[in-house]
Amino acid sequence: MIHIDNVSKQFVARTGGSLFKRGTPQTVYAVRGVTLHAPSGRITGLLGPNGAGKTTTLRMLGGLFQPDGGSITVDGIAVAQAPQQALARMGILGDAHGLYPRLSARENIVYFGRLQGMDADAAHARAQELSRLLDMDSILDRRAEGFSQGERMKTALARALVHDPANIVLDEPTNGLDVLATRALREVLRHLRSEAGGSKCIVFSTHIMQEVEQLCEHVVVVSQGRSVAEGTVPELLALAGETRFEDAFVKLAFPQSDTPIPAPEAACAQV
Amino acid sequence: MRTGLMKSFWIVFAKEVADALRDRRTLLRLLVPALLMGPLLLLALSGLIASLEARAEKREVMVVGMEHAPTLRNFLERQTYAIQSAPADYEARLRATTLLEPVLVIGEDFERELLAGERPTVAVVSDSANQRAGAGVPTLLRLLQGFNRERATLSLALRGVSTDLLQAVDVEERDLASTQARAARMTGIIPMFIIMAVLYGALTAALDSTAGERERGSLEPLLMNPLSHVALVLGKWGAVALLGMAVALLSNLSFVPAQWLIKSDSLQAMFQFGWFEVVTFLLLQLPLAAGLGAVLMALAIRSKTVKEAQAGSALVVTLVGLAPMVSLLNPGGDAAWYLWVPGLAQNTLMLLVLKGEALTWARVLPGVLVGAALTVGCLLYVARSMRAAVAR
Numbered sequence: 044m045i046h047i048d049n050v051s052k053q054f055v056a057r058t059g060g061s062l063f064k065r066g067t068p069q070t071v072y073a074v075r076g077v078t079l080h081a082p083s084g085r086i087t088g089l090l091g092p093n094g095a096g097k098t099t100t101l102r103m104l105g106g107l108f109q110p111d112g113g114s115i116t117v118d119g120i121a122v123a124q125a126p127q128q129a130l131a132r133m134g135i136l137g138d139a140h141g142l143y144p145r146l147s148a149r150e151n152i153v154y155f156g157r158l159q160g161m162d163a164d165a166a167h168a169r170a171q172e173l174s175r176l177l178d179m180d181s182i183l184d185r186r187a188e189g190f191s192q193g194e195r196m197k198t199a200l201a202r203a204l205v206h207d208p209a210n211i212v213l214d215e216p217t218n219g220l221d222v223l224a225t226r227a228l229r230e231v232l233r234h235l236r237s238e239a240g241g242s243k244c245i246v247f248s249t250h251i252m253q254e255v256e257q258l259c260e261h262v263v264v265v266s267q268g269r270s271v272a273e274g275t276v277p278e279l280l281a282l283a284g285e286t287r288f289e290d291a292f293v294k295l296a297f298p299q300s301d302t303p304i305p306a307p308e309a310a311c312a313q314v
Numbered sequence: 315m316r317t318g319l320m321k322s323f324w325i326v327f328a329k330e331v332a333d334a335l336r337d338r339r340t341l342l343r344l345l346v347p348a349l350l351m352g353p354l355l356l357l358a359l360s361g362l363i364a365s366l367e368a369r370a371e372k373r374e375v376m377v378v379g380m381e382h383a384p385t386l387r388n389f390l391e392r393q394t395y396a397i398q399s400a401p402a403d404y405e406a407r408l409r410a411t412t413l414l415e416p417v418l419v420i421g422e423d424f425e426r427e428l429l430a431g432e433r434p435t436v437a438v439v440s441d442s443a444n445q446r447a448g449a450g451v452p453t454l455l456r457l458l459q460g461f462n463r464e465r466a467t468l469s470l471a472l473r474g475v476s477t478d479l480l481q482a483v484d485v486e487e488r489d490l491a492s493t494q495a496r497a498a499r500m501t502g503i504i505p506m507f508i509i510m511a512v513l514y515g516a517l518t519a520a521l522d523s524t525a526g527e528r529e530r531g532s533l534e535p536l537l538m539n540p541l542s543h544v545a546l547v548l549g550k551w552g553a554v555a556l557l558g559m560a561v562a563l564l565s566n567l568s569f570v571p572a573q574w575l576i577k578s579d580s581l582q583a584m585f586q587f588g589w590f591e592v593v594t595f596l597l598l599q600l601p602l603a604a605g606l607g608a609v610l611m612a613l614a615i616r617s618k619t620v621k622e623a624q625a626g627s628a629l630v631v632t633l634v635g636l637a638p639m640v641s642l643l644n645p646g647g648d649a650a651w652y653l654w655v656p657g658l659a660q661n662t663l664m665l666l667v668l669k670g671e672a673l674t675w676a677r678v679l680p681g682v683l684v685g686a687a688l689t690v691g692c693l694l695y696v697a698r699s700m701r702a703a704v705a706r
Contacts, residue, residue, distance in 0.1 A: 102534075105537075105538050107538075107701055107704055108701065126540075127540035128540070130538055130539065130540040131540040133538075135538045138534070139531035139534040139704075140531060140535055141527075141531030141532035141533075141535070142530075142532060143329075143530075143532060145333050145337060146332075146333060150332075154325070154329050155535070157325045158322065158326075158540075159539055159540065160540070199535070203535070203538075
């Protein structure tokens with residue numbers, strides 16, 4: 044169970060400047076009020092265009108930096124106060140999910156299992172189990188340096204799930220995956236959400252509408268750092284008064300544009 | 315499930331060491347210079363010394379115009395020197411370093427002027443850029459002085475003057491350096507190579523486990539694990555320091571077989587590099603490997619790529635690597651502050667060991683303190699910067 048309540052975060056960026064003059068600092072409001080409630084046994088989508096603040100929100104969830112305002116709790120544990128306890132209850136597949144190229148997939152997974160406090164035997168057993176679940180037996184003992192995008196993603200996902208966390212957070216996991224790999228991932232997530240898979244709480248961030256339509260029971264739409272709407276897909280369609288989800292999304296995410304002209308990001312997402 | 319600090323440390327340490335050891339190509343590339351450079355240079359030096367010794371044993375002088383100076387020839391032959399006539403193009407050959415002996419040039423009127431008491435001039439020709447010819451000059455000059463003295467003594471004796479007048483003071487030479495200390499003049503380059511080895515070993519591991527981890531995008535997931543950043547940094551640093559020490563050990567060991575190949579007998583007799591030296595040298599590197607590993611990590615953690623980190627660490631590597639130069643260029647002028655400078659301190663201490671002098675706590679402690687302070691300061695900085703580094 045993950046509760047993100049009205050979090051905000053601002054950064055200071057620099058303008059270009061020139062050879063002799065430093066750029067002037069400029070405040071960037073990455074997140075200005077995102078709220079998301081994700082209970083167990085449900086896949087909650089975090090849908091928003093590029094630059095909406097999804098990754099920043101999830102990084103705050105992972106305790107990488109403190110939010111300027113608002114609060115985040117995981118199973119009732121405040122991330123700001125007890126980051127280590129909160130992290131132990133989450134499996135996070137973040138924006139950056141690099142592997143160690145000289146270690147095999149199995150060693151990559153076991154290393155993270157050990158860091159999560161598992162003993163060596165338990166971590167190895169779990170790696171074997173995840174390998175079966177994610178269909179990666181053939182690459183399990185290969186070094187990660189030659190992996191394809193899909194194989195890398197599977198290994199990173201297995202690594203995030205090694206300690207069997209109750210809460211799973213995925214930041215744009217289908218980026219760069221082909222249709223088959225995307226489908227396989229969807230199946231795995233549905234299994235994990237089901238009772239047989241442990242009724243996990245899953246937060247799934249993406250900018251691709253089809254993903255959300257096919258997978259998420261509950262969607263939070265984020266735009267320009269704010270959560271602007273939430274509900275099931277039919278509820279969001281009704282809210283926007285549209286029949287196509289894409290039109291509904293554009294209307295909800297960019298309310299200032301009267302006619303739903305697809306924004307560049309949204310147009311890209313169609314492809 | 316929280317893991318204890320010690321356990322986390324060992325997990326990270328074991329992974330980092332295994333990871334670094336699998337990078338065979340990089341390991342080989344850093345082992346070749348670390349293992350071969352020192353012994354090769356030592357062999358080359360010993361070859362040079364052996365040839366100098368061989369020349370001293372040969373007792374030969376190279377002369378132009380010996381036929382004009384029968385008296386001098388007689389003197390030289392009485393000193394058991396063989397006389398060789400120099401080639402006609404000796405000047406060109408000295409400049410081109412193909413002739414390795416200085417040449418004595420005698421004028422046509424030598425004998426007549428000598429007998430008339432007109433002080434004939436002879437020239438000793440060498441080229442100061444031609445080091446081996448230059449090394450023969452003092453011997454030749456000494457011979458000529460001997461000749462001068464003999465002539466003067468004879469003249470005075472003929473006139474009934476005591477020859478003691480010529481020598482108002484008796485000079486006696488005493489060399490206080492032990493054999494080891496004399497050899498240390500030659501073997502003084504060894505510490506530099508061992509310090510370089512520590513640098514090479516620690517550098518790649520330090521950059522790979524900080525900037526490399528950021529570049530690969532694996533630092534962010536790593537920090538999403540519930541372990542304290544101090545344990546994480548300590549584990550990484552332990553691996554970095556261990557690799558620095560491992561390369562230093564190999565470099566150290568490479569000098570043991572190298573001494574058997576030394577050509578010069580006298581150098582071989584003087585240069586003792588046994589297990590005592592290996593172990594002492596290694597222990598002396600501990601503060602350097604620890605401090606340097608931490609400094610390199612602290613420099614690299616702010617860099618986004620390994621390339622950027624390499625540029626940042628170039629200054630440290632150059633400074634520490636070249637620190638021994640200070641004492642090489644100023645032999646014998648060791649100052650107290652040497653012992654407080656990383657690199658230079660280790661160099662000074664290793665030179666003391668080579669000279670056979672005792673290491674006292676007063677000499678060792680400054681280096682240890684500096685190493686420990688650098689380690690603690692830099693590691694705290696890295697632990698604090700990690701999260702900020704990922705967030706940027």
